Amino acid sequence: MRWLDEFVPGETFALGSHTFDADAIVAFARDFDPQPFHLDEDAGRASLFGGLAASGWHVACAWMKLWIAHQSRAMAERAARGGLQPIPGPSPGFDDMRWLRPVLAGDTVAYTTTILAARPSKSRPEWGIVDTTSEGRVADTVVFSFTGHIFMPTRPEGAA
Secondary structure (H helix, E strand, C coil): CCCHHHCCCCCEEEEEEEECCHHHHHHHHHHHCCCHHHHCHHHHHHCCCCCCECCHHHHHHHHHHHHHHHHHHHHHHHHHHCCCCCCCCCCCEEEEEEECCCCECCCEEEEEEEEEEEEECCCCCCEEEEEEEEEEEECCEEEEEEEEEEEEECCCCCCC
């Protein structure tokens, strides 16, 4: 990944996309969010969503899967160059998670994350906090967004 001082506000990462097919929507909903409009096409059409709709948590989980894959690639690339590897810490939370439009069966959501700020932690000098904004879009329409926070290590003395 990166040391705290390597994050540039305004930088955007394209994380990839995920297509929500009907079988996956139903399987996720059956296990985690069993509401009729997530489980049955007819119930979805009769709802305010107008079709079989993915659970908002399914949409969020797809972002997380792509974010972890992005982090893993970045860490592997850095490891290949050698030297000390910065390892991300936990997230202290998120704000303003929004599902702005239903994600329906067949929709493909493209996800991005943009760096808002990177600042030292006041209580933990070996860590800083990176603030991000993340979005999921179907074509040009934002369907999902949130502001995230993650602990990232500060660069130890002598580390490249």
